[in-house]
Amino acid sequence: MSFITELGQYMAENSSDLLALTIEHLLMVVYGIGLALLVGVPLGIIAAKYEKVAPFILSLTNILQLVPSLAMLAILMIYFGLGFETMVIGLFFYSLLPIVRNTYVGIREVDNSIIEAGVGVGMTSLQLLRKVQFPLSIPFLMAGLRVASVIAVAVACIGPYIGAGGLGKEIISGISLQSEVKIYAGAIPAALLAITADLILGRVEKKTKQRTV
Amino acid sequence: MIELKKINKVYDDGFQALKDIDLTFEEGKINVLIGPSGCGKTTTMKLLNRLTEHTDGQILIDGKDIKEINPIELRRRMGYVIQSIGLFPHMTIYDNVATVPKLLKWEKQKIKQRVEELLNMVSLPPETYMKRYPSELSGGQQQRIGVIRALAAEPSTILMDEPFSALDPISREQLQDELVRLQKEIKKTIVFVTHDMDEAIKIADQIILMKDGHVVQKGSPQELLSNPANDFVKEFIGEERLGNNQSLPPLNKLIVKDYPSIPSTLSVEEAVNKMVSNHVAGLPVVDAEGAYLGVISLYKALDHKKASLVDLVDNTVMTVQETTDSNELLSKISGEKSIIPLLSEENKLIGVVDNKKLLEALHQIYKSKSGVA
Numbered sequence: 117m118s119f120i121t122e123l124g125q126y127m128a129e130n131s132s133d134l135l136a137l138t139i140e141h142l143l144m145v146v147y148g149i150g151l152a153l154l155v156g157v158p159l160g161i162i163a164a165k166y167e168k169v170a171p172f173i174l175s176l177t178n179i180l181q182l183v184p185s186l187a188m189l190a191i192l193m194i195y196f197g198l199g200f201e202t203m204v205i206g207l208f209f210y211s212l213l214p215i216v217r218n219t220y221v222g223i224r225e226v227d228n229s230i231i232e233a234g235v236g237v238g239m240t241s242l243q244l245l246r247k248v249q250f251p252l253s254i255p256f257l258m259a260g261l262r263v264a265s266v267i268a269v270a271v272a273c274i275g276p277y278i279g280a281g282g283l284g285k286e287i288i289s290g291i292s293l294q295s296e297v298k299i300y301a302g303a304i305p306a307a308l309l310a311i312t313a314d315l316i317l318g319r320v321e322k323k324t325k326q327r328t329v
Numbered sequence: 330m331i332e333l334k335k336i337n338k339v340y341d342d343g344f345q346a347l348k349d350i351d352l353t354f355e356e357g358k359i360n361v362l363i364g365p366s367g368c369g370k371t372t373t374m375k376l377l378n379r380l381t382e383h384t385d386g387q388i389l390i391d392g393k394d395i396k397e398i399n400p401i402e403l404r405r406r407m408g409y410v411i412q413s414i415g416l417f418p419h420m421t422i423y424d425n426v427a428t429v430p431k432l433l434k435w436e437k438q439k440i441k442q443r444v445e446e447l448l449n450m451v452s453l454p455p456e457t458y459m460k461r462y463p464s465e466l467s468g469g470q471q472q473r474i475g476v477i478r479a480l481a482a483e484p485s486t487i488l489m490d491e492p493f494s495a496l497d498p499i500s501r502e503q504l505q506d507e508l509v510r511l512q513k514e515i516k517k518t519i520v521f522v523t524h525d526m527d528e529a530i531k532i533a534d535q536i537i538l539m540k541d542g543h544v545v546q547k548g549s550p551q552e553l554l555s556n557p558a559n560d561f562v563k564e565f566i567g568e569e570r571l572g573n574n575q576s577l578p579p580l581n582k583l584i585v586k587d588y589p590s591i592p593s594t595l596s597v598e599e600a601v602n603k604m605v606s607n608h609v610a611g612l613p614v615v616d617a618e619g620a621y622l623g624v625i626s627l628y629k630a631l632d633h634k635k636a637s638l639v640d641l642v643d644n645t646v647m648t649v650q651e652t653t654d655s656n657e658l659l660s661k662i663s664g665e666k667s668i669i670p671l672l673s674e675e676n677k678l679i680g681v682v683d684n685k686k687l688l689e690a691l692h693q694i695y696k697s698k699s700g701v702a
Contacts, residue, residue: 227413227415229412229415230416233409233411233415234417236404236488237405237409237428237429237479238403238404238405238406238429239401239432247417248417252419
């Protein structure tokens with residue numbers, strides 16, 4: 117019981133620092149995923165439209181995902197140095213697979229009869245993509261985004277190892293100081309962040325699904 | 330009008346789907362392509378909007394080779410209705426129907442008007458349905474939307490690929506009836522693919538029966554039923570339907586060929602004599618070349634004995650052409666009091682319809698249908 121009050125006291129005393137770390141953490145995730153969307157959605161579309169390059173794109177993103185996170189960040193650090201940007205790039209790589217894969221699957225899953233109707237009424241390939249295939253793949257994309265954001269919140273916790281901030285800072289300093297309170301003070305907000313992201317995006321996903329099935 | 334000339338279609342794997350197809354889809358008619366699966370009926374239809382390309386031969390739409398028309402443009406000019414309906418689930422009914430007008434960049438006001446008009450045409454009130462999504466409609470309603478989506482940009486041709494076969498029997502019947510009714514208003518050239526003979530007979534102006542990439546027989550439903558070209562056609566149509574359609578013998582079996590006639594140069598007096606001696610009440614009048622002029626009736630002749638024959642001829646009497654279908658005659662004949670001359674295409678008198686023979690033929694059919702005989 118005393119531990120919980122101690123933790124509460126610590127968090128209340130350091131609330132402004134913790135908030136700043138949380139925001140930093142969130143920003144890394146948002147930037148990383150934003151970049152991944154910017155790059156991943158077009159890649160997914162290309163993979164879906166051109167069957168020949170699909171295995172290449174998909175296995176590349178797969179490999180990125182397979183590299184252990186600490187190793188990936190270490191390698192990135194060699195090229196991009198220490199800091200916030202390197203972490204964003206790392207998160208970008210980690211979010212790529214779920215986004216590319218889900219965009220790809222979403223577009224491929226559009227019912228053939230709907231595609232036939234679109235072609236039959238005289239849509240160009242681009243119009244078909246813009247008006248039919250992409251809108252119908254959004255629920256899949258949202259599911260990918262959800263997975264990506266949960267992973268990104270977790271991976272971002274090792275940010276301090278490469279000189280980025282975020283809630284990881286609190287956790288890691290807690291480890292080196294052997295302070296349970298500090299570890300929890302970092303871990304709990306990080307976990308809450310992941311759960312919130314999952315809940316919100318889950319709801320969005322459900323909403324986009326309503327019309328498209 | 331759409332003409333297919335010597336069309337062949339060979340797939341990459343060497344399978345020849347269509348062999349030397351020569352076809353004309355008539356303007357403003359419902360042309361039904363029918364046949365067992367794999368006969369090439371859908372392939373034939375998909376050639377028309379270039380969803381499939383033919384290997385050789387020529388397809389002309391209003392005289393223009395479709396290879397010279399951009400496929401995207403071509404498709405926007407043709408309505409397309411598919412079996413699985415294929416409405417866009419993320420768009421409202423309004424947006425679905427407006428798809429092609431939007432692609433063609435019509436003005437908003439014009440699109441709205443058109444969509445409302447079309448929804449009214451299929452008895453779906455626009456206020457209620459415009460904002461709904463396809464999943465909120467029944468199958469029959471969805472396909473109605475499918476049909477009016479195809480009509481939206483006023484194409485002259487509509488392609489329909491088994492549009493009603495996925496619907497329940499009641500909706501199917503309703504939509505068939507509606508299509509026939511709609512067609513009377515819109516008069517489009519419809520190419521309709523089906524495997525259901527009842528459907529074909531019900532809606533078609535022209536049926537094209539295919540098998541293994543060939544056209545086996547084409548003609549009106551009546552022609553196919555009364556005169557199936559071979560055993561395959563008979564089998565495909567089915568004994569039951571053929572039996573039901575037991576029809577009258579051809580017209581030239583139902584006439585008196587040596588019915589007396591009178592040249593217009595003779596006098597009324599002579600006409601009266603001829604009628605009396607033949608026990609008839611009317612005579613067809615012909616000119617020197619045998620061309621039909623009209624009918625002279627006994628009563629009229631007796632009233633005006635002094636007049637000339639040409640003046641008394643009644644040319645308003647109903648006549649039938651040699652090529653007329655016997656069954657068609659039946660629908661016209663009721664209440665006709667005069668004799669009915671049968672004319673060749675050159676307007677020459679061939680004979681006169683024999684009421685007695687017609688009656689006998691009718692009795693025969695009635696008996697066989699009700700199982701008396």
